Amino acid sequence: MPNNQALISIVLPVFNEEAGINNTIEILEKFIKYQAEQYELIFVDDGSKDKSIELINKAQNKYSNIKVIEFSRNFGHQLAITAGIRYANGDAVVVMDADLQDPPSVIPNMIQKWRAGYDVVYGKRLVREGETLFKKITAKTFYRVMHRISNIDIPLDTGDFRLMDRKVVNTLSKLKEPEPFVRGLVSWVGFKQTSVQYERQERLAGETKYPLSKMTRLASDGLTSFSDVPLKLINYVGAISIIIGLLYGFIMMFNQFTTVIFATSALFVLSGMIMLGMGIIGNYLFRTFDASKHRPQYVIANSYGFQSHRKNIKTLKQNKG
Structure with a gap:
């Protein structure tokens, strides 16, 4: 006391x-x-x-x-x-x-x-x-x-x-x-x-x-x-990417013009998701790398x-x- x-x-x-x-x-x-x-x-x-x-x-x-x-x-x-x-x-x-x-x-x-x-x-x-x-x-x-x-x-x-x-x-x-x-x-x-x-x-x-x-x-x-949730979110991002890809293939069978527009949008969306996932993984990897140097x-x-x-x-x- x-x-x-x-x-x-x-x-x-x-x-x-x-x-x-x-x-x-x-x-x-x-x-x-x-x-x-x-x-x-x-x-x-x-x-x-x-x-x-x-x-x-x-x-x-x-x-x-x-x-x-x-x-x-x-x-x-x-x-x-x-x-x-x-x-x-x-x-x-x-x-x-x-x-x-x-x-x-x-x-x-x-x-x-x-x-x-x-x-x-x-x-x-x-x-x-x-x-x-x-x-x-x-x-x-x-x-x-x-x-x-x-x-x-x-x-x-x-x-x-x-x-x-x-x-x-x-x-x-x-x-x-x-x-x-x-x-x-x-x-x-x-x-x-x-x-x-x-x-x-x-x-x-x-x-x-x-x-x-x-x-x-x-x-x-x-x-x-203190959280691994951002890493787990990458799994969901991957699932969304697959859905977008399947949807793109379905639309392509019916309308060529719509396909061009959708393909352009999907490209940006998928690229953004990939970069986001890489950034999240990069943050975790950097913390590991930084700790491994054993600097004061x-x-x-x-x-x-x-x-x-x-x-x-x-x-x-x-x-x-």
């Missing part, structure tokens, strides 16, 4: 957040000041091109609980989360975005559930403020499709905002997938899980770091990691604050008492 002197790690992936990172740090530090638990803030800079890392390092001189991981280049949001939880020392680890669309005020509710015996407490979004209608529709559609076709139970309307117990973090840290889909992996490892509901806020500064291209890639990673998932250029922090964890907890 977690005690009142628990250490909570907050992992925050950062990519070009110069416009709002100082505000994020001040809000989090103000929040931490009034909490019963000890906190460490782990910022993982995912190859930012702006002054994000400079501002975080500057804030570290003011706040001793700030830790920094700096990637050598942009490796992606999911790998930034992965690195952060591996470096976290907390009895529990909270993952949240650095734009604070997921508000810190939800964390005490997560901790309450954790103290009640839950190992994972994920945030379930009731509303998504400040996002376009297109993004809301596509996100809602993706979560429901993923929930229906995946071979694990991935909760609806949940992102990466969640609290995880130390044993869950230790288990996740052992996984070595080149393109991890973290929220799927958290469901995959199991343990006792529950949710807290909240309203996602509008971004205070800057712009989203998840354009359509990255959203599409994340969706693809999720589908190919990411490269860390610098890290700050971790060594001294490890030495002082017991002191922090004793002082709290």
